[in-house]
Amino acid sequence: MSGTRSLADRLFLTLRSEIVEGHIAAGSKVSEPELARRFDASRSSLREALMRLESLGLLERRVNVGARVVDLTERGLLDLYDVREALEGMACRLAAQNRSEEDLVELRQMLNRHEQQEELQKGTAYFQPEGDFDFHFRIVQASNNDLLIDTLCNKLYYRVRMYRYQLGMASPRAHRAFREHSHIIEAIEAGDGELAEILMRRHIRASRSNIEKKLSKTN
């Protein structure tokens, strides 16, 4: 069969959620025997899961010492935004250049859904992280560059989620973000890759500045 998942695979998925959502605390040590007992699995399977988590950048392993959950630092968060700015900017450009019919339809539908949600919960911080995620996720898919898709959707976004969950950086930029999303999709529809890239980069950089401001207040 094809869709089979190995035990190590399931452990990986479970642990990924727990780390992203902070049930396993950032910076904490991860003990193989302890988790093995908890999930009633062998250390082998668990180790495989841990290694995959390491390759996601969610864990750090050191020889003969073991694994720790990465800790969340302001620097790490800002660095992440810079990488996203570069990659998602490119994704936007490529999406605009390809411009497959299905992608355009899907993007437009998504935007409409978000608009309705905005009408519904007007004023309140409508823009759930999930809605924002949806947007960025789909754009990347539309880039049609497998490496880019994999890097963002299967790797970096988990780190993004981890920061959002735990530092609670849900952007309060609500419907301003919505308008920005709207313009980006228009540029893609128009096949204007250059503009699409610029707008996406500006969009992400705005989020970054926003967070930078918050952080400087906290300290």
Next chain:
Amino acid sequence: MSGTRSLADRLFLTLRSEIVEGHIAAGSKVSEPELARRFDASRSSLREALMRLESLGLLERRVNVGARVVDLTERGLLDLYDVREALEGMACRLAAQNRSEEDLVELRQMLNRHEQQEELQKGTAYFQPEGDFDFHFRIVQASNNDLLIDTLCNKLYYRVRMYRYQLGMASPRAHRAFREHSHIIEAIEAGDGELAEILMRRHIRASRSNIEKKLSKTN
């Protein structure tokens, strides 16, 4: 002790070279028992090495089937260039913004070394892939963004190397590349992040176009 390397670690490094250099053919199946015998190691250690190779994007593993070396496709190569354009462009921008004294000195020294080499082997395809690699590598280091550095230097560059070794895409753009490198470093020295990014992106895109042209002839 700190610098200790595990067996799995050494296997990983060895296999990485063999795959990058094509001694283990692209697209070929990788058998755990076979390699375990060959290196006189247990399958556990070997499996760990394979998993790390997978996270580099050099191997693809499927449940209950095993691992295959990725195959090299034109599309994959071009995709890789688009991702590099985005990331290294950003690296350049950041390097120009940071502009630490040591980085500037190192970059300048490197450029001088390359210039001498160019004088030496004038006309001939001087620009060894290694020289080019040096350049891109150091720029990324100067970005001071750990995530960016890790993504490029510890992950993507091995794929780049693999394509270069096996498709032999050593750019024949020789001293033209050198001039471009030179201008990029000048922009970084001047602290002009925007220009530095533009130049780097153009530099990479030129390589990409060059390869695209070659490929269209071959087919």
Next chain:
DNA sequence: CACCACTATATTGTCGACAGTTTTGTAGTG
């Protein structure tokens, strides 16, 4: 000869055990 069913072989996934290393805890000394 092509195609399908079935058996045999080989490979992967998972497990538990042992050895070497790190960490923890304890006692002793200045």
Next chain:
DNA sequence: CACTACAAAACTGTCGACAATATAGTGGTG
């Protein structure tokens, strides 16, 4: 009390074995 030296415990790295799955090979049937 602070600090070092040492002993005990815990953990990681590595190994070989078994069960489940996929692949290769064989024979049979149209």
